[in-house]
Amino acid sequence: MKIFVTVKQVPDTSGKVAVKPDGTLDRASMATITNPDDMNAVEAALKIKDETGCRVIAVSMGPMTAESMLRELMAMGVDEGLLISGREFGGSDTYATSQIIAAGIDHYGLEPDDIIFSGRQAIDGDTAQVGPQIAEKLHIPQVSYAGEVTKAGNKLTVKRMLEDGYMTVEVETPCLITCIKELNEPRYMSVSGIDGCFDKPLIIYDYNELKDHPLIDPTTIGLKGSPTNIYKSFTPPQKGAGRMLTGSAKETAKELASVLSEKHLI
Amino acid sequence: MILDAKHAMLQKLFREFAQTEFTKELQDRLDQTGEFDWDIHKKMAKYGFMGLRIPKEYGGSGMDYLAYALMIEELARVDAVLSIYANTSNSLGGGPLLLAGSEEQKKKYLPPVASGEKIVVFCLTEPGAGSDAGGTTTTAVQDGDDFILNGRKTFVSGAPMADWAIIFAKTDPTARGSRGISMFILDMKLPGVTLGAPEKKMGINGYPTCDIVMENVRVPGDCLVGQLNKGFSIAMRTLDGGRLGMAAQAVGIAQSCLDEAVKYAKERKQFGRPISDFQGVSFMLADMEAEIQAARQLVYHAAELKDHNMDATRACSAAKLIAAETANRCAYKAVQIHGGYGYIKEYKVERLYRDARICSIYEGTSQIQQVVIAADLLKNA
Ligand SMILES: Cc1cc2nc3c(=O)[nH]c(=O)nc-3n(C[C@H](O)[C@H](O)[C@H](O)COP(=O)(O)OP(=O)(O)OC[C@H]3O[C@@H](n4cnc5c(N)ncnc54)[C@H](O)[C@@H]3O)c2cc1C
DSSP: OEEEEEOOEEEOTTSOOOBOTTSSBOGGGSOEEEOHHHHHHHHHHHHHHHHHOOEEEEEEESOGGGHHHHHHHHHHTOOEEEEEOOGGGTTOOHHHHHHHHHHHHHHHOOOTTOEEEEESOOTTTOOOOHHHHHHHHHTOOEEEEEEEEEEETTEEEEEEEETTEEEEEEEESSEEEEEOGGGOOOOOOOHHHHHHHTTSOEEEEOHHHHTTSTTOOTTTSTTTTOOOOOOOOOOOOOOOOOOOOOSOHHHHHHHHHHHHHHTTOO | OOOOHHHHHHHHHHHHHHHHHSOHHHHHHHHHHOOOOHHHHHHHHHTTSTTTTSOGGGTSOOOOHHHHHHHHHHHHHHOHHHHHHTTGGGTTTTHHHHHHOOHHHHHHHHHHHHTTSSOEEEEOOBTTBSSOGGGOOOEEEEETTEEEEEEEEEEEETGGGOSEEEEEEESOTTSOTTTTEEEEEEETTSTTEEEOOOOOOSSOTTSOEEEEEEEEEEEOGGGEESSTTBHHHHHHHHHHHHHHHHHHHHHHHHHHHHHHHHHHHHHOEETTEEGGGSHHHHHHHHHHHHHHHHHHHHHHHHHHHHHTTOOOHHHHHHHHHHHHHHHHHHHHHHHHHHGGGGGSTTSHHHHHHHHHGGGGTTTSOHHHHHHHHHHHHHHTO
């Protein structure tokens, strides 16, 4: 049994946000972090590793500089890094990205008792599409929005957190789970983990390595293979701060009515 | 110095850990109650902080002095006292065993210290022997295979929590000055060992300091660490490394002073603009920045010398002297920039001012660093 965790290096939006003249993010000039939801996915994998001793492989598609992120994850306890990197893959949208990552995982070898953990969504795109699409491409079941995961044999019990409640789902391996931040609290790197992380294996798949995989085709990867076309990107105007009315229903209703009438809305 | 990938990653770990775990609530509680917090101690141990410098074969992670300096600096930048939590085992506590301990002693004492289960403290200072540490009056008299210890050690950081204490005692009463002193590891549970009341301190509250009194304490012979009568030179070599750590702590405190001062100077408005617009204020910030840069580089350089097994006595003392004085000057300026608010406990600089004050006192006062530097300078001139 082994666990794949899909991870993405994203711009640190808590720092300065740099935008290019065309409205897209100027990634090169921003500090990077590991996508926050992906950290929960890593922690979920490491928890199972603590119990079972299984191998954990962090998989990322991105530029070679993503190695620094993979090394940090290794310093937390991840055993191996798999970096899918190549010019041909650049400009991929979620459809093409999941195609490529699915090919990478399949090329590495997905076995019946394996699990894939993904973060729910990346803070730079907020699509929440890549995890589920990887599962579709690999023809394995997926459970999204995991807020609790327990494992017994080849069965995982997952509490799916929904807006108005939760759903408990049982799923068999191999499967893909997308994780939300309520799932756990990611551990830090450790001193000995940092000491050892530079000796752990980092595998790099470039285009040549993956080009014969059935999912990889010039028409389904990279900018050309991406069905998404950006029509326009813009920063939405800032909304003013809201106002919270507190008190009994009667009082707040009265206050609300007077505010609305002051503004000549009623 | 530009850090390599490994040290940059360590720095990131220490920074993230301190910023997240050293909550304001924890910092205030430590400062107000003065009590040791086992939870944060255990958490720091879990991530390998206590055993950072202890070699792998004794349960630590065998990191270098640069890693140690980075750790103390980053922890102290958030809370000075919590940097001491991770310091003792890597420095004055574990150091003497690493320098002079036998294989059995290292195997027995170091692994539980590295894992944070046990605490070992360092006892050199006595009521009458501070800067003049060689003036030790604690005695150890051989009795069969054992030694009988009598005396009083003062200002022992961590004494109330300690399982073991490194004790320096006179074993040859005929030898003069710092000669004839031996080093022992004392089990704090032995009959005849008692603690003084915890000192009420100006700062670094939350890591209790008190006296250890020994009255006819029978210590087995295998608790002698290193050679008989040769303990003082081990103490001095331990303090080299210790001073490096305390210099790093001073840099962390100084940086924290600057961080707070910059933030406040940009927020606070007088005469219709932020006070950082006034050169009288911004030049104070500039001086702080320049001095901190200088102190930090001295610390990293001293660490590098030690990591290359080069003579670092003068460099460690120089780093401690400059960093400690820098921390004090920065604390003064940070409070000054805060005006009246800097004098009020609600603001962090009020505590920084008190914490900074210890830097130029313990592990050798600034004057003693000058003594060490001058002696080394003149010896080689
Ligand atoms: C909070 C705290 C924690 C401590 N923790 C420990 C610990 O864990 N273990 C331990 O062993 N000790 C510890 N100490 C003791 C500390 O190292 C001593 O206080 C320090 O070395 C100074 O000694 P003293 O207090 O006796 O001062 P003194 O030596 O009496 O010094 C008084 C003044 O005289 C100056 N002076 C002395 N000699 C000279 C000289 N030759 N030339 C010029 N000036 C001189 C000093 O610089 C100082 O200004 C701690 C102290 C404190 C306050």
